[in-house]
Amino acid sequence: MVTWLPHKDQGKQFEAGYKRHLTWHSENGDTWEWYGWYVVSGERLGTFIDASFDHSWEEYDSPPVDLAGDAADNNINVYPHADLKNIQRLIYLKELSRSESLKLDSKFIRLITINASDVSKAEEQFRVFKKANSKYEYRLFRIVDGGDGAQFLMFIKADSFKDYAKSESVVNELSSSNFRSVTIETLYLSKDLSLLK
Incomplete structure (x- = not known):
């Protein structure tokens, strides 16, 4: 990335x-x-x-x-x-993600950056989060090169701002003393600046 x-x-x-x-x-x-x-x-x-x-x-x-x-x-x-x-460079945490497709070609991506104190504890927390959450699709990655090794990136797919309602409480759902910070950004897919199949 x-x-x-x-x-x-x-x-x-x-x-x-x-x-x-x-x-x-x-x-x-x-x-x-x-x-x-x-x-x-x-x-x-x-x-x-x-x-x-x-x-x-x-x-x-x-x-x-x-x-x-x-x-x-x-x-x-x-x-x-x-x-x-x-x-x-990121590794995909498939077992901690909820996504029927590997594609991230929605109009928007809600990029949630989570900085954890304990990686193993965080992964267990994401397992619990996945079981409790079925309202939206997301792919979860962890940085393994070029950043904080205890940093997770959650890509939540959204085709409209209306879709944001499904994940508007994501920060509360991820609330934990193990998470040092949670940052939310919106990414807009520029198809003219993409090379997709």
């Missing part, structure tokens, strides 16, 4: 450059899906996130595109218009 901050007054240039970079991926046979989201609420407002999910560690050693070519195209089309803020 990669976080970018477009340069001031260069939003259009960033989007044009990022689209060219996605075209490079497509033309070079990339078989991975890439989601492109704008953060539209919270302190990271205006940040752009791109991410590809559900890959094994071995796939990172042998990705479907040439890494040097990918970096070179990024340097030409994306870096001139945005600052790279972070690169993170």
Whole structure:
């Protein structure tokens, strides 16, 4: 998962450059899906996130595109218009998630960032949360590279703000002294800046 901050007054240039970079991926046979989201609420407002999910560690050693070519195209089309803020790798916690599909292609994502004190205790709490909650779909991940190793990311799917009603009490449902903080942001899926199958 990669976080970018477009340069001031260069939003259009960033989007044009990022689209060219996605075209490079497509033309070079990339078989991975890439989601492109704008953060539209919270302190990271205006940040752009791109991410590809559900890959094994071995796939990172042998990705479907040439890494040097990918970096070179990024340097030409994306870096001139945005600052790279972070690169993170996540593991999917399938047994702690509630999702019929691996897709995260809803119009919005409610991104819930949970910082735990004890990872094992948190995972047990998420098991209880899953059993008690059937109102909405979500995928739960934990950061294993590029951030706090006790940080969990919950992606809640929403196709409209009306869907937010289903998860409006999520903070109360996740209330625990084991959770040091819980942050909620909205991600908006930019299909023009995504490479989806």
